[in-house]
Amino acid sequence: MQLPVADARTVRTRSFALLRQHSGKLTRVVALQALAAVGALAVPWLLGDLVDAVSSGTTAAFVNRLGIVLVAVVVVQALVIRFAHRDAMILGEEVFAQLREEFLGTVTHLPLSTVERAGTGDLLGRTTNDVDRVQWMLRFGVPRVLVLTATILLTLIAAVLASPMTAIAMVVGVPLLVLATRRYLKVATPAYLRNSEEYARLNGVLTESVEHAATVDALGLGRRRRVRTDEVAAQTWGTEVVTLKMRLSLFFWLGVAFTLPIAATLVWGAFLVDAGWTTIGAVTTVALYAMQVRPSVDELLFWVDELQVALASLSRIFGVGLVEPDRRPSGAEPQDEHVEARQVRYAYREGMDVLHDVDLDLTPGERLAVVGPSGAGKSTLGRMLAGIHPPTGGRVTVGEVPLVDLPEEDLRSHVALVTQEHHVFVGTLADNLRLADTDADEVRMRRALAAVDALEWVDRLENGLETEVGSGGYELSPAQAQQVALARLVLLDPHTLVLDEATSLLDPRAARHLERSLSAVLSGRTVVAIAHRLHTAHDADRVAVVEDGRIVELGPHEELVAAGKEYAALWQSWQQE
Numbered sequence: 001m002q003l004p005v006a007d008a009r010t011v012r013t014r015s016f017a018l019l020r021q022h023s024g025k026l027t028r029v030v031a032l033q034a035l036a037a038v039g040a041l042a043v044p045w046l047l048g049d050l051v052d053a054v055s056s057g058t059t060a061a062f063v064n065r066l067g068i069v070l071v072a073v074v075v076v077q078a079l080v081i082r083f084a085h086r087d088a089m090i091l092g093e094e095v096f097a098q099l100r101e102e103f104l105g106t107v108t109h110l111p112l113s114t115v116e117r118a119g120t121g122d123l124l125g126r127t128t129n130d131v132d133r134v135q136w137m138l139r140f141g142v143p144r145v146l147v148l149t150a151t152i153l154l155t156l157i158a159a160v161l162a163s164p165m166t167a168i169a170m171v172v173g174v175p176l177l178v179l180a181t182r183r184y185l186k187v188a189t190p191a192y193l194r195n196s197e198e199y200a201r202l203n204g205v206l207t208e209s210v211e212h213a214a215t216v217d218a219l220g221l222g223r224r225r226r227v228r229t230d231e232v233a234a235q236t237w238g239t240e241v242v243t244l245k246m247r248l249s250l251f252f253w254l255g256v257a258f259t260l261p262i263a264a265t266l267v268w269g270a271f272l273v274d275a276g277w278t279t280i281g282a283v284t285t286v287a288l289y290a291m292q293v294r295p296s297v298d299e300l301l302f303w304v305d306e307l308q309v310a311l312a313s314l315s316r317i318f319g320v321g322l323v324e325p326d327r328r329p330s331g332a333e334p335q336d337e338h339v340e341a342r343q344v345r346y347a348y349r350e351g352m353d354v355l356h357d358v359d360l361d362l363t364p365g366e367r368l369a370v371v372g373p374s375g376a377g378k379s380t381l382g383r384m385l386a387g388i389h390p391p392t393g394g395r396v397t398v399g400e401v402p403l404v405d406l407p408e409e410d411l412r413s414h415v416a417l418v419t420q421e422h423h424v425f426v427g428t429l430a431d432n433l434r435l436a437d438t439d440a441d442e443v444r445m446r447r448a449l450a451a452v453d454a455l456e457w458v459d460r461l462e463n464g465l466e467t468e469v470g471s472g473g474y475e476l477s478p479a480q481a482q483q484v485a486l487a488r489l490v491l492l493d494p495h496t497l498v499l500d501e502a503t504s505l506l507d508p509r510a511a512r513h514l515e516r517s518l519s520a521v522l523s524g525r526t527v528v529a530i531a532h533r534l535h536t537a538h539d540a541d542r543v544a545v546v547e548d549g550r551i552v553e554l555g556p557h558e559e560l561v562a563a564g565k566e567y568a569a570l571w572q573s574w575q576q577e
């Protein structure tokens, strides 16, 4: 499954909406570009006048005057171009900044299940390659397209004004230009979309190999991964070749379309001069215009090509916004802290339920341990209870309100999940803590760190809370990273916590130490602990045994041991270990 791709209409509507928000600056840029283009046209016009004046006999003073005017025009034009270019670049940056921020907002709120199903390569491709391509177009393409369009239009107008009869010759290339461009545009967008998709796949395969290099090594999968990479790279190359051929054909026909008008202007102009319908000066002007317009059209077509690439990328970027949200805040407020699961089913893949009609009623303040064999569905149940995924069937509620009806930020103040993965974000320790609560001050952060026994080592750091951590910064040990994650939880202050093997990464002594310091944090909260170590179960108020996606036993440790079923067997074997 891939993330959605927006259709051409959506891309158009959203792009125009984006540009409309900057219409003031856009108008100024267009006006300046038009002024710069007028300046560029004055030169051939004046040269045409000079040719006519010289051929009919003129004074040196006239030639000198014209020379001064020419220099003045060039200087003014250079100044206008500078400002036009500067404003266009600023406009490009502003539009891009807005686009990037909107995109980031969308990406960070994407339903996790959708991202997992689409694979990270797809999203990674969109946030890197596609964003880069759009950025390149907005930074350099849009300003150039504005300049070039203004230049071409005004050159044609100026040619008509200089000599309408001669200017007719300038349009001989137009039919060829239109045909070649139309044929190209028809095939370009799908071809570039395929190209982007293949790059995303290549990204995915490469990232997977690099991220799991240790597994690849351990299982001797190197050769297989290389073959797979070669396959995807070959397919990506294939799509590059298609787009390259498309461009080659376009540029060949455009070359013909450009050369024709210059030749036609000269031949047609000579005929008109001969017949006495125009002057040599006018033909000179129009021929100069025909030559002057060529590089502009050439460059414009280069940008039209780049625009197709950018549009394909934009449709992938806007496509991310089309992902259906998996939660819709209803505005309902939970009346109490009672978390309940009713008839909860969940399937990662359609039709393959890994949880079957699970009912669970958490008593506020209780500590429930979830145990069971590997793959039984413990983590999935934990994710349901924490509202990470909406259930495929049934519902999980807090105070009678389904978790999916709560806005994300509210949800986390009710239920939160702690997993084994503790990503440390690049930034300061304080930044990492404030992810939980943007308003947390130093006192609260220190209190949270103290609650998880982390304050001591944080205070030993030279810069304390302001120490840069994450990739390239101070390297936190797994235990420290876990403590930071737990301190974040303290700041979030949810009444219900789901701990998914939260202490399993640590060595047993560190784990027990952390659990002890945690118990202060956990007291008063409802805790669902998904446990590998059965001593967690022993200390819990109740134990739920999960097997094949069902809760097969539920009750206090002593009761379950006495019952002599699954749990009793697990407990016995663990004690023997």
Ligand SMILES: Nc1ncnc2c1ncn2[C@@H]1O[C@H](COP(=O)(O)OP(=O)(O)OP(=O)(O)O)[C@@H](O)[C@H]1O
Binding pocket: 116, 348, 349, 354, 372, 373, 374, 375, 376, 377, 378, 379, 380, 381
């Ligand atoms: N992201 C996923 N996509 C598809 N299937 C998944 C995914 N995550 C888990 N599963 C499957 O769902 C089932 C339940 O997995 P889950 O991780 O919930 O079990 P668990 O009891 O927590 O196991 P463990 O103790 O090994 O972590 C397993 O069959 C697993 O293969």
